[in-house]
Amino acid sequence: xxxxxxxxxxxxxxxxxxxxxxxxxxxxxxxxxxxxxxxxxxxxxxxxxxxxxxxxxxxxxxxxxxxxxxxxxxxxxxxxxxxxxxxxxxxxxxxxxxxxxxxxxxxxxxxxxxxxxxxxxxxxxxxxxxxxxxxxxxxxxxxxxxxxxxxxxxxxxxxxxxxx
Amino acid sequence: xxxxxxxxxxxxxxxxxxxxxxxxxxxxxxxxxxxxxxxxxxxxxxxxxxxxxxxxxxxxxxxxxxxxxxxxxxxxxxxxxxxxxxxxxxxxxxxxxxxxxxxxxxxxxxxxxxxxxxxxxxxxxxxxxxxxxxxxxxxxxxxxxxxxxxxxxxxxxxxxxxxxxxxxxxxxxxxxxxxxxxxxxxxxxxxxxxxxxxxxxxxxxxxxxxxxxxxxxxxxxxxxxxxxxxxxxxxxxxxxxxxxxxxxxxxxxxxxxxxxxxxxxxxxxxxxxxxxxxxxxxxxxxxxxxxxxxxxxxxxxxxxxxxxxxxxxxxxxxxxxxxxxxxxxxxxxxxxxxxxxxxxxxxxxxxxxxxxxxxxxxxxxxxxxxxxxxxxxxxxxxxxxxxxxxxxxxxxxxxxxxxxxxxxxxxxxxxxxxxxxxxxxxxxxxxxxxxxxxxxxxxxxxxxxxx
Amino acid sequence: xxxxxxxxxxxxxxxxxxxxxxxxxxxxxxxxxxxxxxxxxxxxxxxxxxxxxxxxxxxxxxxxxxxxxxxxxxxxxxxxxxxxxxxxxxxxxxxxxxxxxxxxxxxxxxxxxxxxxxxxxxxxxxxxxxxxxxxxxxxxxxxxxxxxxxxxxxxxxxxxxxxxxxxxxxxxxxxxxxxxxxxxxxxxxxxxxxxxxxxxxxxxxxxxxxxxxxxxxxxxx
Numbered sequence: 001x002x003x004x005x006x007x008x009x010x011x012x013x014x015x016x017x018x019x020x021x022x023x024x025x026x027x028x029x030x031x032x033x034x035x036x037x038x039x040x041x042x043x044x045x046x047x048x049x050x051x052x053x054x055x056x057x058x059x060x061x062x063x064x065x066x067x068x069x070x071x072x073x074x075x076x077x078x079x080x081x082x083x084x085x086x087x088x089x090x091x092x093x094x095x096x097x098x099x100x101x102x103x104x105x106x107x108x109x110x111x112x113x114x115x116x117x118x119x120x121x122x123x124x125x126x127x128x129x130x131x132x133x134x135x136x137x138x139x140x141x142x143x144x145x146x147x148x149x150x151x152x153x154x155x156x157x158x159x160x161x162x163x164x
Numbered sequence: 165x166x167x168x169x170x171x172x173x174x175x176x177x178x179x180x181x182x183x184x185x186x187x188x189x190x191x192x193x194x195x196x197x198x199x200x201x202x203x204x205x206x207x208x209x210x211x212x213x214x215x216x217x218x219x220x221x222x223x224x225x226x227x228x229x230x231x232x233x234x235x236x237x238x239x240x241x242x243x244x245x246x247x248x249x250x251x252x253x254x255x256x257x258x259x260x261x262x263x264x265x266x267x268x269x270x271x272x273x274x275x276x277x278x279x280x281x282x283x284x285x286x287x288x289x290x291x292x293x294x295x296x297x298x299x300x301x302x303x304x305x306x307x308x309x310x311x312x313x314x315x316x317x318x319x320x321x322x323x324x325x326x327x328x329x330x331x332x333x334x335x336x337x338x339x340x341x342x343x344x345x346x347x348x349x350x351x352x353x354x355x356x357x358x359x360x361x362x363x364x365x366x367x368x369x370x371x372x373x374x375x376x377x378x379x380x381x382x383x384x385x386x387x388x389x390x391x392x393x394x395x396x397x398x399x400x401x402x403x404x405x406x407x408x409x410x411x412x413x414x415x416x417x418x419x420x421x422x423x424x425x426x427x428x429x430x431x432x433x434x435x436x437x438x439x440x441x442x443x444x445x446x447x448x449x450x451x452x453x454x455x456x457x458x459x460x461x462x463x464x465x466x467x468x469x470x471x472x473x474x475x476x477x478x479x480x481x482x483x484x485x486x487x488x489x490x491x492x493x494x495x496x497x498x499x500x501x502x503x504x505x506x507x508x509x510x511x512x513x514x515x516x517x518x519x520x521x522x523x524x525x526x527x528x529x530x531x532x533x534x535x536x537x538x539x540x541x542x543x544x545x546x547x548x549x550x551x552x553x554x555x556x557x558x559x560x561x562x563x564x565x566x567x568x569x570x571x572x573x574x575x576x577x578x579x580x581x582x583x584x585x586x587x588x589x590x591x592x593x594x595x596x597x598x599x600x601x602x603x604x605x606x607x608x609x610x611x612x613x614x615x
Numbered sequence: 616x617x618x619x620x621x622x623x624x625x626x627x628x629x630x631x632x633x634x635x636x637x638x639x640x641x642x643x644x645x646x647x648x649x650x651x652x653x654x655x656x657x658x659x660x661x662x663x664x665x666x667x668x669x670x671x672x673x674x675x676x677x678x679x680x681x682x683x684x685x686x687x688x689x690x691x692x693x694x695x696x697x698x699x700x701x702x703x704x705x706x707x708x709x710x711x712x713x714x715x716x717x718x719x720x721x722x723x724x725x726x727x728x729x730x731x732x733x734x735x736x737x738x739x740x741x742x743x744x745x746x747x748x749x750x751x752x753x754x755x756x757x758x759x760x761x762x763x764x765x766x767x768x769x770x771x772x773x774x775x776x777x778x779x780x781x782x783x784x785x786x787x788x789x790x791x792x793x794x795x796x797x798x799x800x801x802x803x804x805x806x807x808x809x810x811x812x813x814x815x816x817x818x819x820x821x822x823x824x825x826x827x828x829x830x831x832x833x834x835x836x
Contacts, residue, residue: 181644210700233749243771261771261772275727386691
């Protein structure tokens with residue numbers, strides 16, 4: 001029975017079924033993957049010079065928190081996100097600007113003057129004045145703004161904020 | 165069907181099966197090809213026709229003419245034509261509920277209405293004729309659904325109501341009265357009725373004056389499009405009081421608000437504290453106590469929600485320093501720049517300046533010396549004090565006013581609140597010196613003028 | 616016995632695959648023409664609508680504040696969103712057309728007669744459900760066309776004597792079109808009607824397999 005022409009026809013239909021199914025699956029399935037992962041593949045870049053106010057406002061040697069906000073579009077909704085940086089002014093009026101986001105699990109760190117370190121409230125990570133890890137789980141020092149991302153114009157401090 | 169007929173059918177069917185084919189692969193094969201064709205068709209439609217964009221729902225816009233989905237159009241039109249019947253037409257629930265309900269019920273009961281044991285079309289003339297007239301009527305009604313019932317109403321009435329009623333009645337009556345050649349009579353009746361219904365429908369479609377092509381509302385879809393659309397609206401509706409950059413200041417030349425001092429609306433105080441909704445509401449309702457008129461349709465203005473949302477989006481992205489203006493917008497909304505030796509033209513250089521800085525006061529519906537800056541001719545020779553601009557003459561009114569000269573009755577320095585930037589005034593000067601070319605080609609042909 | 620066959624046997628013992636194959640696929644049916652493909656075409660369209668519809672719910676938000684923007688987002692920002700929505704949009708129209716044509720085929724061929732009366736009745740339910748899907752789905756984009764068409768469409772119910780106003784308010788979830796209307800239309804569109812359609816297709820198919828597809832009527836029928 002397996003050599004009758006009927007079986008040939010059956011195999012032919014099987015082939016066509018497979019082909020049509022594969023085409024339909026591909027035409028729907030492949031775009032579907034792109035469709036589902038789409039928000040993760042598209043990011044609006046955000047960058048701007050953020051004014052942090054006059055340099056004199058920042059005491060020498062003491063990290064001072066500065067908060068600023070940026071608005072962002074997620075999908076079709078605008079949200080205003082808040083960001084914090086610690087500004088450390090050095091005696092020669094150069095500055096170190098550190099992000100206040102712990103490099104471990106993104107909690108916000110606080111400056112503890114008694115211990116002269118940044119302490120993360122989540123897992124007790126400690127960072128030094130220049131951001132290096134003193135103890136705890138963080139994999140790397142606090143993110144800092146490089147020298148070309150910091151500028152002082154007419155006594156006012158600016159940082160170049162960039163979010164990819 | 166009695167027991168014997170049932171038995172007979174079962175035998176015949178078993179026989180047909182015997183001589184038939186296997187479901188797999190024979191039937192499946194055909195199904196597969198059709199399904200695939202449908203799939204290709206759908207992907208084609210989605211790719212090449214797409215889905216038309218529509219403005220956002222606006223409950224305050226009562227001028228919108230509702231249209232149901234196409235497969236409800238026949239019912240929609242039936243209701244409209246039914247309403248034309250004198251006396252009976254006033255009893256709307258008959259057509260709106262009883263007729264559809266009876267229709268659906270009849271559809272359910274088809275196996276119990278058409279009870280003859282016969283299946284072949286030659287023995288079911290009446291049923292087929294009835295259904296055909298019904299379906300043709302639905303097609304006919306769908307065809308003329310967009311023609312107002314007041315146009316050629318007699319033809320519509322005949323095509324949509326009279327002929328179908330006659331046809332369906334005939335389908336039921338012919339078998340009772342014509343015993344010989346019943347099928348032939350039914351076929352003729354169905355053919356003629358269908359041809360008449362469709363013919364009249366097409367005639368109505370062709371003869372009725374074409375409805376004014378509904379203006380395809382351009383819907384701003386992407387963020388940059390929305391911002392630019394909002395900017396254009398802002399330029400028209402807001403600039404006369406709030407200034408081209410939202411800077412505010414003393415209002416000049418606006419009836420009823422002369423001399424009022426406005427706070428800037430582009431400042432952080434406003435942008436950080438007013439939510440989008442607040443801004444939207446202010447545009448929509450205005451602040452009548454402070455002199456700002458409503459702009460939203462809902463409060464007697466002219467703008468729909470989509471338009472006002474675009475304006476808010478424009479304000480937010482342009483003035484709120486926490487948000488970044490997309491690069492496309494910066495490029496598209498910049499005033500066209502003029503190269504060292506380039507000659508400006510009306511279309512490329514002057515019009516965008518007018519659109520941004522002048523149109524708010526000098527447009528239809530505003531009095532300002534009847535000077536309406538909508539076309540090339542009107543810009544040069546419109547209004548009470550024409551000519552406003554004279555080729556090669558830098559002492560003409562417009563140029564003097566742009567240079568902050570107060571010409572008394574003719575007009576004050578323009579724009580009233582804040583001078584145009586020097587480079588924009590320079591564009592006007594060079595344009596006048598070059599003989600005010602209208603198009604870019606004219607400008608290329610004109611002698612170049614050194615700045 | 617190859618490993619492949621062993622695996623197949625293992626599943627067959629538990630699922631009865633060969634029984635399904637012999638009753639569903641490997642059965643004799645009368646020779647029929649191309650008009651008989653409309654039923655399976657309806658089902659393919661329903662499946663396509665189901666798949667694309669489920670995909671659309673990934674981004675669509677059924678609230679007056681977000682519905683329009685989320686669809687705008689699907690159409691312009693999401694990769695292939697235009698394709699998914701395009702298929703769903705056109706598929707809806709095509710499905711109404713194909714289901715209706717399927718109904719006409721059944722009528723003209725007398726296929727609703729003994730013993731398939733109940734198949735016809737479930738079919739009419741399926742037709743109504745399809746139209747209901749069209750009606751509820753039409754509102755979801757929350758654009759001008761959707762809003763006003765639904766305003767008028769639900770008002771028709773208001774013409775029913777005595778209880779019309781009440782039915783109208785039940786349909787809309789209040790006197791006006793609002794978030795409540797959108798939410799209940801959405802619910803009906805993605806849960807109630809699809810569930811009903813799936814159940815009805817199940818019964819419809821069961822009867823088709825049990826009774827066999829009708830044959831093309833001959834002169835003697």
